[in-house]
Amino acid sequence: MWPFLTFLSLAAGAAAFAWSSTRERDSRSRARQAELALAALKTDRHLALTEEQTKQQTVFNSMIEGLLILDEHGKVQFVNPTLGTLFGLDADIRGRTLLEALRLHELQDVAQAALVGGRVSGHEITLPGREPRVLQVNAASFRDPDRAHAGTILVFHDLTRIKQLENVRKEFVANVSHELRTPLSLIKGYVETLIDGAKDDPVVALRFLHTIEKHADRLSFLIEDLLTISQLEAGQIVLNLQPIELREQADQVVSDLAARASERQVTLHNEVPEGLMVRADGDRLQQVLFNLVDNAVKYGRAGGNVRLGARRLDAERVEGWVADDGPGIPAEASERVFERFYRVDRARSRDAGGTGLGLSIVKHIVQSHGGEVRLVSEAGKGAAFYYTLPMA
Numbered sequence: 001m002w003p004f005l006t007f008l009s010l011a012a013g014a015a016a017f018a019w020s021s022t023r024e025r026d027s028r029s030r031a032r033q034a035e036l037a038l039a040a041l042k043t044d045r046h047l048a049l050t051e052e053q054t055k056q057q058t059v060f061n062s063m064i065e066g067l068l069i070l071d072e073h074g075k076v077q078f079v080n081p082t083l084g085t086l087f088g089l090d091a092d093i094r095g096r097t098l099l100e101a102l103r104l105h106e107l108q109d110v111a112q113a114a115l116v117g118g119r120v121s122g123h124e125i126t127l128p129g130r131e132p133r134v135l136q137v138n139a140a141s142f143r144d145p146d147r148a149h150a151g152t153i154l155v156f157h158d159l160t161r162i163k164q165l166e167n168v169r170k171e172f173v174a175n176v177s178h179e180l181r182t183p184l185s186l187i188k189g190y191v192e193t194l195i196d197g198a199k200d201d202p203v204v205a206l207r208f209l210h211t212i213e214k215h216a217d218r219l220s221f222l223i224e225d226l227l228t229i230s231q232l233e234a235g236q237i238v239l240n241l242q243p244i245e246l247r248e249q250a251d252q253v254v255s256d257l258a259a260r261a262s263e264r265q266v267t268l269h270n271e272v273p274e275g276l277m278v279r280a281d282g283d284r285l286q287q288v289l290f291n292l293v294d295n296a297v298k299y300g301r302a303g304g305n306v307r308l309g310a311r312r313l314d315a316e317r318v319e320g321w322v323a324d325d326g327p328g329i330p331a332e333a334s335e336r337v338f339e340r341f342y343r344v345d346r347a348r349s350r351d352a353g354g355t356g357l358g359l360s361i362v363k364h365i366v367q368s369h370g371g372e373v374r375l376v377s378e379a380g381k382g383a384a385f386y387y388t389l390p391m392a
């Protein structure tokens, strides 16, 4: 009996041992599996987080707005590349306070106001410097639901270009009003004088009427030029591009301006080689040459010479020029003469019936043909205006 019992207990023991060791193995393997699953989950989460961060980083880096994030202690936590460019930063400003980093009390106030009130919208600041920049700042404070992260986010839009355009528009309107008012008030003055009695003296009356006619002409030139400029700028003028012989066009302009040139004893020389063909709109090209030759006659030397020339610049372009031997244009004005209403000598231009728009029309027309204009001049040594046009 005992041996059997002994055998039975041994067998049971062995079975129990085997069972318990299997269980232990099972439970270890389950724990291992759980560990692996947890690790995989963590890796997945980590990957998702990194992916999210990479996406966020890409968005921040490609933003055209400047972005700056302050942490809960008011220290710079993040800036994107645009912000660095806007503020001309050459060092890492992370970890500094806003004031230390950008040295703008006004900005510090904006961040503070956002912290107190939640957000600040559309605040404009001007960055001082050689070329001041106007920035619009929008700021908002934030706090995570779990209160783990808090801080302030500031977004900067560069308004410099918009402000410049706004100024150009305002200046243009002011200039146009001024240009219209001057001849109008002169006309009104002469008419009143005529009514008050000057009409009874035929000689004086005739002189006044000629003056009135001159100012009325000026008004109508101005309005014509303004219409041309606005059509060119609005892209409303469709160019009728044709192969055109440049010399023929130059001949036409020389004959149109012959009378005006002879009034100032100016000799016009058409030196454009024969057979040089350009691809251009004939009427617009006439306008370019007319304005340039007219200026050369008006502002050049009385009794001087004006030369129209051209050459093949390369396989695709022709370069033409109109050169005079007058007083020329000082270097500081050489870029500005192409601006609307810019005149080197205001009184002289008005006296000569100028509108101040001729060269800006020239520039527009040449550019709309895909060409460029430039001025080569030295005070006292004449002025030469060069333009390029596509070869036909």
Ligand code: ADP
Pocket (backbone or CB within 6 Å): 291, 295, 296, 299, 300, 324, 326, 327, 328, 329, 337, 342, 343, 344, 345, 346, 349, 350, 353, 354, 355, 356, 357, 358, 359, 360, 383
């Ligand atoms: P405007 O109607 O006054 O002639 P433009 O735009 O044609 O206007 O020219 C701008 C200014 O450039 C003129 O007022 C004049 O002062 C200067 N200018 C243009 N052409 C010449 C030239 N050939 N020689 C000297 N000054 C010139």
